[in-house]
Amino acid sequence: MSFDLVFFGGTGDLTWRKLMPALFQAFRHGKLPAGGRILAVAREERSDADYRQFIAERFAEVDRSKQPSAEEFARFAELLHYRRMDLAQPDDYAGLADCLRERGADTVVLYLATSPHLFPVICEQLGRAGLNAPHVRVVLEKPLGHDLASAQEINRVVRSVFTENQALRIDHYLGKPSVQNLSALRFANALFEPLWRRESIANIQITLAESLGVGTRGDFYDRTGALRDMIQNHALQLLTMIAMEPPATGDADAIRDEKLKVLKSLRPFTPESVARDVLRGQYRAGNIGGQPVPGYLDEQKVPPGSHCETFVALRTEVQNWRWAGVPFYLRTGKRLAARDAQIVVNFRPVPHPIFPGAHRANQLVIKLQPEDGLELRLLAAKGSGVGESLAPVSLDLDFDRAFPSERVGAYERLLLDAIAGRLNLFVRSDEQEQAWRWVEPILDAWSREREQHGEGPRGYAAGTWGPAAASALVARDGNAWSEEQ
Numbered sequence: 001m002s003f004d005l006v007f008f009g010g011t012g013d014l015t016w017r018k019l020m021p022a023l024f025q026a027f028r029h030g031k032l033p034a035g036g037r038i039l040a041v042a043r044e045e046r047s048d049a050d051y052r053q054f055i056a057e058r059f060a061e062v063d064r065s066k067q068p069s070a071e072e073f074a075r076f077a078e079l080l081h082y083r084r085m086d087l088a089q090p091d092d093y094a095g096l097a098d099c100l101r102e103r104g105a106d107t108v109v110l111y112l113a114t115s116p117h118l119f120p121v122i123c124e125q126l127g128r129a130g131l132n133a134p135h136v137r138v139v140l141e142k143p144l145g146h147d148l149a150s151a152q153e154i155n156r157v158v159r160s161v162f163t164e165n166q167a168l169r170i171d172h173y174l175g176k177p178s179v180q181n182l183s184a185l186r187f188a189n190a191l192f193e194p195l196w197r198r199e200s201i202a203n204i205q206i207t208l209a210e211s212l213g214v215g216t217r218g219d220f221y222d223r224t225g226a227l228r229d230m231i232q233n234h235a236l237q238l239l240t241m242i243a244m245e246p247p248a249t250g251d252a253d254a255i256r257d258e259k260l261k262v263l264k265s266l267r268p269f270t271p272e273s274v275a276r277d278v279l280r281g282q283y284r285a286g287n288i289g290g291q292p293v294p295g296y297l298d299e300q301k302v303p304p305g306s307h308c309e310t311f312v313a314l315r316t317e318v319q320n321w322r323w324a325g326v327p328f329y330l331r332t333g334k335r336l337a338a339r340d341a342q343i344v345v346n347f348r349p350v351p352h353p354i355f356p357g358a359h360r361a362n363q364l365v366i367k368l369q370p371e372d373g374l375e376l377r378l379l380a381a382k383g384s385g386v387g388e389s390l391a392p393v394s395l396d397l398d399f400d401r402a403f404p405s406e407r408v409g410a411y412e413r414l415l416l417d418a419i420a421g422r423l424n425l426f427v428r429s430d431e432q433e434q435a436w437r438w439v440e441p442i443l444d445a446w447s448r449e450r451e452q453h454g455e456g457p458r459g460y461a462a463g464t465w466g467p468a469a470a471s472a473l474v475a476r477d478g479n480a481w482s483e484e485q
């Protein structure tokens, strides 16, 4: 199958830091279909040779353990081509269309790795140039809008040119190997399904913690904040994967229909429940790995006195038969104590304990990063006699060790799926809009608080697990965050 993969924004940070290294890994693993061409597009005049040199130099800046040899890079570089084009200029699209038609690849994937303000003009012009035929797919990077109305407007323009199945909305968390394994865990093993419900599960915690700060992206981040950057998309997508009903088939729409039902079942927020169940924070100066780091307000390009949240913790419920009354706690933040993304399923304790000592309920920990694995925490008798207290033990599965040659990174997986037209791991427009619909009352409540009372996020020291009040949010239900248990 021949393909053309076109990167709009071909010289940008996302392309050289994430997309090109991922493609190179796919190429190295022999997973990239033969007959491919990778075409980078940006405004500067460059030759193919200049662009290949640009990517070679950037590769030296990314993960050293994955560096290609000169010979490997030379073979990969043969796939790389460059085309000058101003995406804001309607006249520039005809040349691109000719270039793609001339080659006549079976599949054309157009990856929009540019600022989203260009998406409407890009889509309209692609339509005018006839670049929306059925063999063409368009990949849309986040952020897709900053609220429901802007997301709906982007989707309106996209839908006026492409069908739903031609428009692939990226959420790179869905490409992470553990997230794919979550489906396998639930729907390929009979063991968990009878337990996967309110009768056996006490609460579920989704933590997406980063130890990095906002770095040099202060201006972008300040317009965005943790709720839009991580909760509206990544955390909610993980929640849908955990809470969805078993789909009838592995077909993309069967899965996405079930995910949408979860989003529609989330308890809607009111101003009162935002005040009670949502907590936002902003990091102050502190220590990470023994090194002092500045507070958010002292980061580059952050406006003085900003109220932007770098931490969010919230409590919600999925209001359906399976999950009624089970708290789902979501938490994300920058400059936290560790880089740690995981989902913790806390089971209920046994109804009638017969062993002495404190009892810890079972936990299933789905680890997304830094490790990628699954840990089932149980209690065991040490074997020294009747009446002894129990000891915690773990069944720990490290996927990187179990399948050393099979693991692929998130962007590698998503790029290969985009080329192959596998849609399961891409977000449908109705899911994305429903997620905005759900977070919007939180955004509204925060802007009212700011306008009426000048209230902003609570401070937390960098290198901690966020504001102390985050513990109180779960303690109210008699629970604790996983690291406090």
Ligand SMILES: NC(=O)C1=CN([C@@H]2O[C@H](COP(=O)(O)OP(=O)(O)OC[C@H]3O[C@@H](n4cnc5c(N)ncnc54)[C@H](OP(=O)(O)O)[C@@H]3O)[C@@H](O)[C@H]2O)C=CC1
Pocket: 008, 009, 010, 011, 012, 013, 014, 015, 017, 018, 041, 042, 043, 044, 085, 086, 087, 088, 113, 114, 115, 116, 141, 142, 143
């Ligand atoms: N960087 C990251 O890790 C991530 C980024 N994103 C999102 O991806 C998008 C791109 O981000 P990023 O790569 O960091 O941004 P950059 O500013 O680094 O890159 C923007 C790219 O778009 C090109 N471009 C801008 N305007 C035009 C135009 N009119 N015509 C043609 N090309 C144009 C630029 O090339 P030139 O100026 O030479 O024309 C450049 O290649 C953003 O929406 C960002 O939020 C999402 C996830 C992660």
Ligand SMILES: O=C1O[C@H](COP(=O)(O)O)[C@@H](O)[C@H](O)[C@H]1O
Pocket: 172, 210, 229, 230, 341
């Ligand atoms: O989408 C985003 O994700 C990254 C975190 O991704 P990870 O794969 O490194 O966990 C986050 O830093 C960034 O702010 C956000 O836009």
